Amino acid sequence: MRPTVAVVDDASLIRESVGLLMTDLDVVAAVATVEELVRRRPEADLVVLDLHLANLEQQPDVRQGIAAIRTLTTSGYRVCVYSQEERRFVLAACIAAGACGVVSKALPTARAQQLFLEAAAGGTVVPQAVVGILEVLVRRDCITLLSERQRQLLHGRARGLSYAQVAKQLYVSESTLRGYWLDLTRSLSESLRNLTPGEIERALGLAPGDLLEFWSGEATDGKDWWRTAEPR
Incomplete structure (x- = not known):
């Protein structure tokens, strides 16, 4: 169906x-x-x-x-x-x-x-640009729930490696890796929703207040929240 x-x-x-x-x-x-x-x-x-x-x-x-x-x-x-x-x-x-x-x-x-x-079907589709942000947050211990294998997988995907390339590095099948990635992105997305703009700003080295126009805890009416320039 x-x-x-x-x-x-x-x-x-x-x-x-x-x-x-x-x-x-x-x-x-x-x-x-x-x-x-x-x-x-x-x-x-x-x-x-x-x-x-x-x-x-x-x-x-x-x-x-x-x-x-x-x-x-x-x-x-x-x-x-x-x-x-x-x-x-x-x-x-x-x-x-x-x-x-x-x-x-x-x-x-x-x-x-x-x-x-x-x-x-219940999956999480995270674009490459966001994968890069998540990898930085994990590397700087803003998100700490991942195993070493999951960190290795995220590290490879954040650098644009294909499933086949990462699977070869980690000595697992590509199908197994795709299953890992599905669980990993779901977990990271849930963790991202629980972070405050201040926590993310500190982890990414941004100035206080840089994310307030973007992050879900601060945007209310949604009319023109994307029009602000991206943080430097």
Whole structure:
């Protein structure tokens, strides 16, 4: 049975094309705003959410960004962000806010569909930029729950090594490694949600207050939280 997916995107082309191009997904709703989805309350295994929803002149009050993720997760949905956003702290803030993954709109359709399937099945899809942040947090003991083998795996993936390359280094099969990675990313994502901006700033060597515009504990209305420049 195909997983059920709801799409929230203010671009009609995206809303109409996901179901046509990603045929392994069963799109049960395709709407322009989070408010409309919550009003309809469709049953879905996953919500595919664009971060940049509002046309500020036509829809100044719709929820987007962190606020949209929170609204959907509070309503019981698994959320996977689908966006052109590339700034690493914005992507990490999405995970910290409760999203189970982030998928780039720049990816080929088949790859994006594969990642949505993983997220709908209970997996966690962490982009490479966020993996790098997590590896720094682990290395500086801001996240301490990992075993030595898990740290080695994270270290390799943070440096862009393929599953095959890391599997060879650790003397395990690639399929076993993928299972480790699934558990590892889920655990790290949960840990990230429990960290404060201050803890992360200290670990990453940022100035106090640099993350307040990004992190889920501080962003409230979500209207323009991503517009602040990324911390230096």
